[in-house]
Amino acid sequence: MNQQAEWIWYPGDFEVWLNEKISVRRKTRGAIFPPFWRLDQHYRSVVYRLTYILDKEEEISINTEGEFAAYLSGFDNQRQSKSTITLPAGNHTLLITVYNSLNVPALYISGKSISTGSHWEVSHNYKKWVSVGKGSFYDSSLSPSQFRLETSEQQPLIVGASGETGLIADFGKETFGYLQLHNLIGNGTVTLYYGESLEEANDKAYCETIDIIEVGSGISSYTNPFSRAFRYVNIEPEAGSNIRLGSVSMLYEYAPVEYYGQFRSSNERLNQIWDTSIYTLHLNTREFFFDGIKRDRWVWSGDAYQSFLMNYYSFFDQEITKRTLIALRGKNPVETHINTILDYSFYWFISIQDYYMYTGDEAFIRAHYDNIVVLMDFCLTRINDAGMVEGMEEDWVFVDWNDLDNRGEVSVIQILFCRSLEAMSSFASIVEDKAREIQYSSMGTELKKKLFETFWKDDLGGFVHQRHQGVLSTQITKYPNMFAVLYGYLDAAQSEKVRKQVLVNDEIQKIKTPYMRFFELAALCEIGEHPYVMGEILDYWGGMLDLGVTTFWEEYNPKLSGPEHYAMYGSRYGKSLCHAWGASPIYLLGKYFLGVSPLTPGYQTYVIQPHLGGLEWIEGTVPTALGDLNLYMDKLTIKIQAAGGKGYLRILSSVVPICMGASVSSIGEGSYEVVIDKHGYEYHIQG
Amino acid sequence: MNQQAEWIWYPGDFEVWLNEKISVRRKTRGAIFPPFWRLDQHYRSVVYRLTYILDKEEEISINTEGEFAAYLSGFDNQRQSKSTITLPAGNHTLLITVYNSLNVPALYISGKSISTGSHWEVSHNYKKWVSVGKGSFYDSSLSPSQFRLETSEQQPLIVGASGETGLIADFGKETFGYLQLHNLIGNGTVTLYYGESLEEANDKAYCETIDIIEVGSGISSYTNPFSRAFRYVNIEPEAGSNIRLGSVSMLYEYAPVEYYGQFRSSNERLNQIWDTSIYTLHLNTREFFFDGIKRDRWVWSGDAYQSFLMNYYSFFDQEITKRTLIALRGKNPVETHINTILDYSFYWFISIQDYYMYTGDEAFIRAHYDNIVVLMDFCLTRINDAGMVEGMEEDWVFVDWNDLDNRGEVSVIQILFCRSLEAMSSFASIVEDKAREIQYSSMGTELKKKLFETFWKDDLGGFVHQRHQGVLSTQITKYPNMFAVLYGYLDAAQSEKVRKQVLVNDEIQKIKTPYMRFFELAALCEIGEHPYVMGEILDYWGGMLDLGVTTFWEEYNPKLSGPEHYAMYGSRYGKSLCHAWGASPIYLLGKYFLGVSPLTPGYQTYVIQPHLGGLEWIEGTVPTALGDLNLYMDKLTIKIQAAGGKGYLRILSSVVPICMGASVSSIGEGSYEVVIDKHGYEYHIQG
Known part of the structure; x- marks a missing residue:
C-alpha cells in the first residue's frame, strides 16, 4: 500500500483542460482563431473517495488545486480544510471535495500508508463513481496546471539589417518557441513579423503571424509570452522612434521525447x-x-x-x-x-x-x-x-x-x-x-x-x-x-x-x-x-x-x-x-522497410518483414512496447537484436537462409520464417 | 433598427455561470460545501452572427468579455480584433468569435444602425445556431461578469462585550451581507462566530459559520469579502494579542426587487x-x-x-x-x-x-x-x-x-x-x-x-x-x-x-x-x-x-x-x-384570501375569489403581468381596482350584490360574478 503518491483528477479532465488552453493559441495577424468545434471543459467540482482500513490513526498531508473539504462518509457536516489531517483508525470512507473553476480540481495526498493513486475513485455528481485519471505527476509541488513543455535557448544562424533600424533573423530551420530581444534601448513599439519562409517574414502586409510589443524606457530584455512557429523573423521598431535593437534569440519549446526510432x-x-x-x-x-x-x-x-x-x-x-x-x-x-x-x-x-x-x-x-x-x-x-x-x-x-x-x-x-x-x-x-x-x-x-x-x-x-x-x-x-x-x-x-x-x-x-x-x-x-x-x-x-x-x-x-x-x-x-x-x-x-509490426497486442508476438526497396543496405531501430528492436539488412545479411516478445522474421530467399541459434522454416514459395525470441541476442541471417 | 444596444451571450451561459459562482459560497466552519450535483459551465468559445444590409459603410464599436476576432463570412483569414471597425456596405454576414475561459464570452456592439440585441444568433460549434440570451445589461461598461446585488450599510441594534476583548453584535433581525469592522487596532487574528441564533453565535465550538481575519498594524477598517447569513456575530480577537476592536457594522446585500404585493x-x-x-x-x-x-x-x-x-x-x-x-x-x-x-x-x-x-x-x-x-x-x-x-x-x-x-x-x-x-x-x-x-x-x-x-x-x-x-x-x-x-x-x-x-x-x-x-x-x-x-x-x-x-x-x-x-x-x-x-x-x-389568480396566460383574464377567513377585513395588492390589482374586503363591501385584463369577481352572497358600473350575474347556488374590466376604476361591491 505504501506506494508513490501522485496527482489524480477526474479522468479526462486534465487532457480536456489542456486541450482548451492550447487550442486557442492560434492567431492570425493578432486576432484569435479558436477551433470551430465545441471546446470542452473540466468538471468544476468533484469529490474523491477512498475506503480504507487503518489499525491506528494516520496523519496525511493534502495538496489540491482549488478549494477543498475533507470528511468521512456520513459526517459531511464535519468538513475540514486543513492541509494536514489525522485519519481515525478503523474502516472508513474518506471523501475530499475539490472545487476549481479555472484549473482542474486535482488532488495529491501522501501519508504513511494512504496516498493518492489509481485506486481512488472520483465523481462529479456523487452518483456515478469512476476510477481517477492521472498522468505521471509525482511531485506534490508540481501540480497539473503547471504542466509545461521543455525549453532551451537557441541563437539565429544569420542576423541581417532590415530597413533603417530593423533586423531580420534566420534561425536556420523551421522552429517553434518564444522570441527574445536583448539589450533593447528606447521607447515605443516593436513589431515582429514572423515567416515560415523568408518571403513571408518580409511581407509585412500579409504574413500570417505578428506580435506587437511595447518597449519601455531604459535597457531591457524581452521574451515574448506567446510561442510562435517560424524560421525567419523580421523585427521592426516603430518609425521615428529612438528604439535600438540589440541581439535576438529564442526559447525553443519542445516535448521531451526520446528518439528511439x-x-x-x-x-x-x-x-x-x-x-x-x-x-x-x-x-x-x-x-x-x-x-x-x-x-x-x-x-x-x-x-x-x-x-x-x-x-x-x-x-x-x-x-x-x-x-x-x-x-x-x-x-x-x-x-x-x-x-x-x-x-x-x-x-x-x-x-x-x-x-x-x-x-x-x-x-x-x-x-x-x-x-x-x-x-x-x-x-x-x-x-x-x-x-x-x-x-x-x-x-x-x-x-x-x-x-x-x-x-x-x-x-x-x-x-x-x-x-x-x-x-x-x-x-x-x-x-x-x-x-x-x-x-x-x-x-x-x-x-x-x-x-x-x-x-x-x-x-x-x-x-x-x-x-x-x-x-x-x-x-x-x-x-x-x-x-x-x-x-x-x-x-x-x-x-x-x-x-x-x-x-x-x-x-x-x-x-x-x-x-x-x-x-x-x-x-x-x-x-x-x-x-x-x-x-x-x-x-x-x-x-x-x-x-x-x-x-x-x-x-x-x-x-x-x-x-x-x-x-x-x-x-x-x-x-x-x-x-x-x-x-x-x-x-x-x-x-514496411525495417518491416516491424505487432501481431498481438503490445508486441507479445510480432512480425519482421524487411525490404531493401532497391537500396544497398538499411539499418535502424524500431521501438516496441517491450524495448528496442535493432535491424541491419543488406543484400546478403540480416542482423536482428530484440529486447522482448516473440518475433517472426519472414523473408524471401532463393536459398535456405542460415541463422546460428535460430530455427529456420520454410513457409512456402521461397519464403522462410526465423523465430526471434532470444532477447538481447544478435541474430545473423545469411540468405 | 436603431435600438438600444445590450450585452448578449449564448442562451443560458450567464445563468449557468452565475449559478456556479453562487453555489460554491456555502461554507461550514471554513470548509467549502459545494452542491453534490454537477455544476455546469458556460461555453468557452462562441461565435455571434448577424446578417445585415447597409447602404453605406458603418463604424461600430465592439466590447467583449474575453478575446475576440471579427470577420465577415467567407473571410475568416481576415480577422481583426480592434475595438472599432468599419463594416462595408452591402449584404454581409458579420461574425464575432469570443473566447473566455473564466467568464461568459459576452458581446456588446453599438453602431448607428447595427447593435447587439435579440436579433443576433450565436453558436458554440458553428453548426447549431440559436437566438442569443440577454438580461437587461444595457451599459457597455457594465458587463455581465460585473453583476452584483445591491448593498447598504446597516448598524447593529445592540453591541455588547464578549469575553475580555471581544464584542457581540445583534443586528436586531436575521440578515445577510458582509461584516465590517472599523477602527481596528493591533496585530493578529480576529475570529468571527456567526449565529442565526444567539446560542449559535456564542457556541464557538459548534456554530456553523466562522471567518478568521488577519489584522495588520496600525488602525484599519475591514469589510469581510464573504457574505454571510446571521443575526448575531461574536467577534473575538486572538488571545493575548494587542487587538482592540472599534465599531461593527455590515453591508446588507439584497436583490433590488419591488414590494408590489x-x-x-x-x-x-x-x-x-x-x-x-x-x-x-x-x-x-x-x-x-x-x-x-x-x-x-x-x-x-x-x-x-x-x-x-x-x-x-x-x-x-x-x-x-x-x-x-x-x-x-x-x-x-x-x-x-x-x-x-x-x-x-x-x-x-x-x-x-x-x-x-x-x-x-x-x-x-x-x-x-x-x-x-x-x-x-x-x-x-x-x-x-x-x-x-x-x-x-x-x-x-x-x-x-x-x-x-x-x-x-x-x-x-x-x-x-x-x-x-x-x-x-x-x-x-x-x-x-x-x-x-x-x-x-x-x-x-x-x-x-x-x-x-x-x-x-x-x-x-x-x-x-x-x-x-x-x-x-x-x-x-x-x-x-x-x-x-x-x-x-x-x-x-x-x-x-x-x-x-x-x-x-x-x-x-x-x-x-x-x-x-x-x-x-x-x-x-x-x-x-x-x-x-x-x-x-x-x-x-x-x-x-x-x-x-x-x-x-x-x-x-x-x-x-x-x-x-x-x-x-x-x-x-x-x-x-x-x-x-x-x-x-x-x-x-x-x-386564496385576496383570491386573485390568472385564468389565461399573463392575466389576460383572471379570477378574484376573496375570502375573509373569519377576519373583520383584509386588504392588499396583487401584482399582475398587466399591473397591480388592489382589493379591500370586509363583511359588507368589496373594493377592487385593476390595472389591466378582464377579471371575474366570484363571491358567495345571501343577497344579490350591487356594483355601480358593472354587470352582476348569478352563477348559481348563491354565487355571483362581477366583471372587472375598467382599468383604474374602483369598483365598489355591496353584498
Whole structure:
C-alpha cells in the first residue's frame, strides 16, 4: 500500500483542460482563431473517495488545486480544510471535495500508508463513481496546471539589417518557441513579423503571424509570452522612434521525447528525408499531436491518426498519444463528429485499436470504454436505410483536399466505418461486453458485404467513389481502394486488380497531399511495391528537399514554383510548412522497410518483414512496447537484436537462409520464417 | 433598427455561470460545501452572427468579455480584433468569435444602425445556431461578469462585550451581507462566530459559520469579502494579542426587487406573519431563489417552485424567476434529475407552466423548448412497465422530510409526472410541435387513469402512498391527496372524501415542514376551508413568532423547546432559520384570501375569489403581468381596482350584490360574478 503518491483528477479532465488552453493559441495577424468545434471543459467540482482500513490513526498531508473539504462518509457536516489531517483508525470512507473553476480540481495526498493513486475513485455528481485519471505527476509541488513543455535557448544562424533600424533573423530551420530581444534601448513599439519562409517574414502586409510589443524606457530584455512557429523573423521598431535593437534569440519549446526510432540507409537523400521527417514530427509533437505548428495548432483526429502511427516508429510516447485520444473525444454530449468531420470519428476508433495493438494497454480501453461507446452510438444514429453512414446536414465529409464528390454514401467512409465496427467489437471483447461484441461484429460483417455488393466493380478493378440518391458513381478513386488494401479487405486477385488498375494507374486522379500519400504508399507496400514506393519517397519528399525545406509541408505540388507554394485557403502564406502529416516516411520506412509490426497486442508476438526497396543496405531501430528492436539488412545479411516478445522474421530467399541459434522454416514459395525470441541476442541471417 | 444596444451571450451561459459562482459560497466552519450535483459551465468559445444590409459603410464599436476576432463570412483569414471597425456596405454576414475561459464570452456592439440585441444568433460549434440570451445589461461598461446585488450599510441594534476583548453584535433581525469592522487596532487574528441564533453565535465550538481575519498594524477598517447569513456575530480577537476592536457594522446585500404585493388585515398577528414572510422571502431572493441563506445557499427546484409562486404575489420579478429556471436546468447532457431528485424534475416543468400562466411570456417557452424536451426525454427513459416513474438507483425520491416509504411507484410522484405531461403538452402546443403535443397529452390521460385504478381507495377516502414490487401500501398520506386537489384531479365527491378522511383527519401522519404545509393549506383553501387555514396560519407561523423569530424556518415543531429547535441533519445549528419555504403565507394570503389568480396566460383574464377567513377585513395588492390589482374586503363591501385584463369577481352572497358600473350575474347556488374590466376604476361591491 505504501506506494508513490501522485496527482489524480477526474479522468479526462486534465487532457480536456489542456486541450482548451492550447487550442486557442492560434492567431492570425493578432486576432484569435479558436477551433470551430465545441471546446470542452473540466468538471468544476468533484469529490474523491477512498475506503480504507487503518489499525491506528494516520496523519496525511493534502495538496489540491482549488478549494477543498475533507470528511468521512456520513459526517459531511464535519468538513475540514486543513492541509494536514489525522485519519481515525478503523474502516472508513474518506471523501475530499475539490472545487476549481479555472484549473482542474486535482488532488495529491501522501501519508504513511494512504496516498493518492489509481485506486481512488472520483465523481462529479456523487452518483456515478469512476476510477481517477492521472498522468505521471509525482511531485506534490508540481501540480497539473503547471504542466509545461521543455525549453532551451537557441541563437539565429544569420542576423541581417532590415530597413533603417530593423533586423531580420534566420534561425536556420523551421522552429517553434518564444522570441527574445536583448539589450533593447528606447521607447515605443516593436513589431515582429514572423515567416515560415523568408518571403513571408518580409511581407509585412500579409504574413500570417505578428506580435506587437511595447518597449519601455531604459535597457531591457524581452521574451515574448506567446510561442510562435517560424524560421525567419523580421523585427521592426516603430518609425521615428529612438528604439535600438540589440541581439535576438529564442526559447525553443519542445516535448521531451526520446528518439528511439532510427533509420539509416545507403541513400543519403533518404537519410535526409528521415531526418527532416523526424524533426517535422517532433515539432508537431507537443502537449498533443498537432496538425501544424503555425496553422492550425489544433488537434485533428485524421492528422493524429497518422502521427500516432509515426510515433510508434519514432518516440513511442504513450502519454502524448493517450492525451491526444482523450482530448479529441472531449466530454459528453456528443453533438457532432470529432472535429465535426465524419471520417474523423472513425479514425479515432481505429487509432485506439492501433494504440492497443502497439502498446497492449488494456487499461486505457477499460477506462474509456463508456466514452467510446457513446461516440459509436452517435454514429449509429446517423445510418441510412441501407445501413451506411452519410454526411448529414451538419457533417463535414472530408476524405482529402481534392476535387471529390462526397455527397451520399462514400465508399471509403464505409470502409472506415467497417474497420471502426471491428475495433469496437474488440474493445467490447476486452471489457467482456458480450452483447455489444456480437452486435458490432455482425454489423461489420454485414456492412462489408454491402460494401462489395454496392461499390466493387470487377471490370474497373476496384471500388467506385460513391453513391448519391441511388445513383452510383462510375469514378474510381484511390481512397477506398487503398484503405481496403490496408485493412486486408481484399483477396489476392482483388489486390492485384487494385494495384494495376487503380494504384499504379496514371489515369486515376492523383493524390496531392502527403496526408493521403501516407495511405497510398502504405497500401502499395502492402502489395509488395517496395521499389516503387522507395522511388516515390525519394521523388516526392526529395522534391521538397530540393526546394530547401527544413520541415515537410501540408501540401506539395511539384508543378508550382517560388512563392506559389506558400498559398493555401485563399491566403498568400496560408499553407503550413511544418505539418505532421508531411512526416509519413517515418512510418513507411519503419513499418514496411525495417518491416516491424505487432501481431498481438503490445508486441507479445510480432512480425519482421524487411525490404531493401532497391537500396544497398538499411539499418535502424524500431521501438516496441517491450524495448528496442535493432535491424541491419543488406543484400546478403540480416542482423536482428530484440529486447522482448516473440518475433517472426519472414523473408524471401532463393536459398535456405542460415541463422546460428535460430530455427529456420520454410513457409512456402521461397519464403522462410526465423523465430526471434532470444532477447538481447544478435541474430545473423545469411540468405 | 436603431435600438438600444445590450450585452448578449449564448442562451443560458450567464445563468449557468452565475449559478456556479453562487453555489460554491456555502461554507461550514471554513470548509467549502459545494452542491453534490454537477455544476455546469458556460461555453468557452462562441461565435455571434448577424446578417445585415447597409447602404453605406458603418463604424461600430465592439466590447467583449474575453478575446475576440471579427470577420465577415467567407473571410475568416481576415480577422481583426480592434475595438472599432468599419463594416462595408452591402449584404454581409458579420461574425464575432469570443473566447473566455473564466467568464461568459459576452458581446456588446453599438453602431448607428447595427447593435447587439435579440436579433443576433450565436453558436458554440458553428453548426447549431440559436437566438442569443440577454438580461437587461444595457451599459457597455457594465458587463455581465460585473453583476452584483445591491448593498447598504446597516448598524447593529445592540453591541455588547464578549469575553475580555471581544464584542457581540445583534443586528436586531436575521440578515445577510458582509461584516465590517472599523477602527481596528493591533496585530493578529480576529475570529468571527456567526449565529442565526444567539446560542449559535456564542457556541464557538459548534456554530456553523466562522471567518478568521488577519489584522495588520496600525488602525484599519475591514469589510469581510464573504457574505454571510446571521443575526448575531461574536467577534473575538486572538488571545493575548494587542487587538482592540472599534465599531461593527455590515453591508446588507439584497436583490433590488419591488414590494408590489401588499397585505393588511384586521388581525395584527397575521399582519406580522405577512411582514415576516416577505422579509424571509426577500432575503432568499438573490441572484436566484435560494432555499435558505445560511444553508444551503443553493438553488433547489422544489424550493424554487414555491418561491416562484410567492413571488407572483409579492415582487413579481421575472428576471430572477427566469434565471432560476435556466440555472436549474443547466447544460446537457442530462445525467440525473434536477438536484438529483426525481420530484424536482417535475416541479421544474410545472414551474415553467406557472411562469407562463402568470406572465404570458411565450418567448421563454420558445427559447428553452429544446432543453425542456431533453429533460422530459430523460424522465421518459425511466418509466417502468406500468408506465409509472420510480426512483432508479441514482435517484433521490424526496417528497418531504418525514417518515415515508418512497420505494417503487409513489402515488404523489405520478401526480407530479401527470401534471408535468400536461404542461409539456401545452409547451408543445405553443411551439406548434403537434406530434409531441398529442404524445404528451395522451400519456398524461393514460397515466391519470392508471393513477386512480392503482392508488385510489374509495373506502379510505383517498390515494394510498405507494406500491412497491407489486405490493400496494395501505397507508394514506396527505401528499398525493393534496396535490390531486391542487391540480384539479378530483371530482366534488372525491374532494369531499379527501377533505374529511385525509386533510382534516388527525389520524393521518402530520406534516412537519412549512414546505409541504404550503401545499396542504393551499389544498384546504381549494376545497373552501379558509377559516381552518387561517387558524393554521395564525397557529403555526404565529407559533414561530412567539419564539421571537424575525424570519421563518426550514422546519418548525411546536413540541420542541429552546435550542432543540436549532438542530437538524445531525448538527446542533443545522437548521436554516431563514428558509424561503417558510414564507408560504404570502402565497396563501394572495391567492386564496385576496383570491386573485390568472385564468389565461399573463392575466389576460383572471379570477378574484376573496375570502375573509373569519377576519373583520383584509386588504392588499396583487401584482399582475398587466399591473397591480388592489382589493379591500370586509363583511359588507368589496373594493377592487385593476390595472389591466378582464377579471371575474366570484363571491358567495345571501343577497344579490350591487356594483355601480358593472354587470352582476348569478352563477348559481348563491354565487355571483362581477366583471372587472375598467382599468383604474374602483369598483365598489355591496353584498
